Amino acid sequence: MSDTPRRALSSLRSQRWLAGDGMRPFSHRQRLQQRGQDRDAFLGRPVIAIVNTWSDLSPCHAHLRERAQSAREGVLQAGGYPVELPALSLGEVMVKPTTMLYRNLLAMEAEELLRSHPVDGAVLLGGCDKTTPGLIMGALSMGIPAIYVPAGPMLNDRYRGERVGAGTHTRKFYDEYMAGNVTPDEWIRLEQRMTRSPGTCNTMGTASTMTAIAEAMGFTLPGASSIPAMDSSHPRLAWASGRRIVDMVWEDLTPSRVVTPDAIANAVVVYLALGGSTNAAIHLLAMAGRAGVPLTLDDLEAAAKRIPVLANLFPSGDKLMEDYHYAGGLRALLNEIRPHLKLDALTVNGRTLGENIAGARNEDPEIIRTASNPVAANGALAVLRGNLCPDGAVMKPAAASPHLMKHRGRALVFESAADMARRIHDPALDVDENTVLVLRHAGPVGAPGMPEWGNLPIPKKLLERGVRDMVRISDARMSGTHYGTCVLHVAPEAAVGGPLALVQTGDLIELDVEARRLHLAIDEAELAKRRAAWRAPERPYSRGFARLYIDHVTQANRGCDLDFLMGTEPTPEPPIY
Numbered sequence: 001m002s003d004t005p006r007r008a009l010s011s012l013r014s015q016r017w018l019a020g021d022g023m024r025p026f027s028h029r030q031r032l033q034q035r036g037q038d039r040d041a042f043l044g045r046p047v048i049a050i051v052n053t054w055s056d057l058s059p060c061h062a063h064l065r066e067r068a069q070s071a072r073e074g075v076l077q078a079g080g081y082p083v084e085l086p087a088l089s090l091g092e093v094m095v096k097p098t099t100m101l102y103r104n105l106l107a108m109e110a111e112e113l114l115r116s117h118p119v120d121g122a123v124l125l126g127g128c129d130k131t132t133p134g135l136i137m138g139a140l141s142m143g144i145p146a147i148y149v150p151a152g153p154m155l156n157d158r159y160r161g162e163r164v165g166a167g168t169h170t171r172k173f174y175d176e177y178m179a180g181n182v183t184p185d186e187w188i189r190l191e192q193r194m195t196r197s198p199g200t201c202n203t204m205g206t207a208s209t210m211t212a213i214a215e216a217m218g219f220t221l222p223g224a225s226s227i228p229a230m231d232s233s234h235p236r237l238a239w240a241s242g243r244r245i246v247d248m249v250w251e252d253l254t255p256s257r258v259v260t261p262d263a264i265a266n267a268v269v270v271y272l273a274l275g276g277s278t279n280a281a282i283h284l285l286a287m288a289g290r291a292g293v294p295l296t297l298d299d300l301e302a303a304a305k306r307i308p309v310l311a312n313l314f315p316s317g318d319k320l321m322e323d324y325h326y327a328g329g330l331r332a333l334l335n336e337i338r339p340h341l342k343l344d345a346l347t348v349n350g351r352t353l354g355e356n357i358a359g360a361r362n363e364d365p366e367i368i369r370t371a372s373n374p375v376a377a378n379g380a381l382a383v384l385r386g387n388l389c390p391d392g393a394v395m396k397p398a399a400a401s402p403h404l405m406k407h408r409g410r411a412l413v414f415e416s417a418a419d420m421a422r423r424i425h426d427p428a429l430d431v432d433e434n435t436v437l438v439l440r441h442a443g444p445v446g447a448p449g450m451p452e453w454g455n456l457p458i459p460k461k462l463l464e465r466g467v468r469d470m471v472r473i474s475d476a477r478m479s480g481t482h483y484g485t486c487v488l489h490v491a492p493e494a495a496v497g498g499p500l501a502l503v504q505t506g507d508l509i510e511l512d513v514e515a516r517r518l519h520l521a522i523d524e525a526e527l528a529k530r531r532a533a534w535r536a537p538e539r540p541y542s543r544g545f546a547r548l549y550i551d552h553v554t555q556a557n558r559g560c561d562l563d564f565l566m567g568t569e570p571t572p573e574p575p576i577y
Contacts, residue, residue, distance in 0.1 A: 047119045048122065051113060053128075061128060067151075074241065075243070099128075100477065103560075106131065111571075113138075116574055132210035136259075145249050147221070153320075167314075179463040201480075206279040208225070215270075218263050270334070271380070273308070274311045278477070287559075290561070300381055307379070336368060336369070393489055396486075409471060414438065438509075439472070441537060444493060495536070509521065
C-alpha cells in the first residue's frame, strides 16, 4: 500500500449495489451468496473485475484462463473481491473480415461491462492486436482504476539455424514457397512448428507494439510487455497486477491520472524507437482521443524525424521478442531514449516512469541498440501527403526497400481484395517490377473495417524472377509483422470518394518518401471529370454492428473510432432502484 490517503469504503461504486438495508442491496448480496460464498467475502472490500478476452479461437490468449486465476489470487491476497467477466476475444487470423471491425465493439463492451456491474476496479487481460487498444479505450471512457496485463509473446522456433516466428516469416516463406524454393513437405513442417506455444506474435508486430505502448503510457506494471507467455514470470505478473489493482482502487488512481499528455508523448516515442507497426498510428490516435489528449498524424511525423529505430526486431531487424526480453525488454530500451521521455509521468504502480526504469540494464546492445548505432535512421513512420492522400497516408521506411523510396510507375488497380485474389497470380497479368500495385475499397467503410490487405502479394511470375518488393498503395492496413514498400491508410478512402477512387490502370504514380509526397500524375481537369462521374459503391451491410460501424466510423487519420464514442463526455452512472 502506498502513502496515498485511502478512500472511504462508502465512496466505492460497489457500495451503491451492496450497502444498505433496502430490498435492492439485499437481493444483490443474496445473489452473490448464491455462488456459495459468505457475505464476508465481498462486504467491505473493493470489487475487482477481471476482464478476460480468452477464447478457444484466439491461441494468442490460450493461457488467459490460468492468468485470470493468478490475478484472482492476487486480488484476494490484497483484500479485494474478484469477479471474472468474459469479453469479446479478437484473435487475429481467425476473425473475418478483420478484428479491426470489432475493436470499437470491444471498447464499447469493456466500457459497458464495467459501468453496468458493481465493480470498483479492473484487471484487463488481452494482448492480441486489437484487444490492447480496445480494452484500454473502454477503460479510459469508463474511468475507474484499471491495470493491463499483456498476454505476452510466443516462444521462438528454429529453421535451418535461423530464428523463426510468426507473421514476418509466414510471408517470407510463402513467397519462397510460391517461387518454388520451399518444398511442400517443408511448408507443412513450418506450419506445424512456427507457432509452437500460446502467446502473441513474437515479432515487433501490432501485438508487441501495442503492449509496449500500454507499458510506456503507464498502464502496466514495469517490464510487463516483453515477458513471454510461457515464462514463469508471466503468472507472477498477473498475480502482482491483481494485488496492485486493489491499492489503486483505495488510491483512486484512475486512467485519467495516468494517461496524460506526457504519457501519450512517451507512448509515441516508444512506438517509434521500437520500429513498431503502422497500425499503432491509428490506435494511438484513438486512445489519445478517448483520453482527451490532442494527437495528429503530423505529431507522429514530427516525432518520427527525431526518434531512430533502436530495437533490432523483425520486421525492421532480425531478432525476436524472446531475445529482446533477455536483453532487458522495454525498461532497457527506455533507458536508451531517456532524453526523449517525460520521466515524471505517473504509472499504475504509483511511481513515475523515471523511477520504474532506474537501474535497468541493456544486456545486449546488438538487440537494443544505442542512438549512435540505430537499426534504422530513416524512421519507423513516414506520413505522406499529396493529391492521392490529402488527409495523409503512412508507410514504414525501416521495413521498406531503399531503391523504392523514390519511384515513378504505372498503376495497376484492383477494385477489391476479391479482384486482387482472382488476378494477381495470372501469368497474363500486365505487370513488371516497376508497376505500382493499387488496392482500393479496403478502408474503414469500404471493406468494411480496414483489413490487413495492404501488403499486396507480389505476382507469382515476378517472384519466380527474384522480385521480392514493389510499391503498393491501398486504403487498407498492413500486419505489423509484414514488410515492404507499402503505402497504407490512404485518406480519405476510396469508398467515401477519396482520390484513390479516381485512379485508373495505366496512370503514373510518383512516390517520394524523403519529400513525404504521394502524387497521381494527372492534371486537375481530368481529376475533376473523374470525380464528377464517381458513384459511391453499394454497401452490403444493412444491419448489425457492421452497419453501425459503417455509419459512424471516422477515417484512418482520426483513429477509426466511432464518432459518438470519441472524447471524454461522461456517461451517467446507472440508477439503482
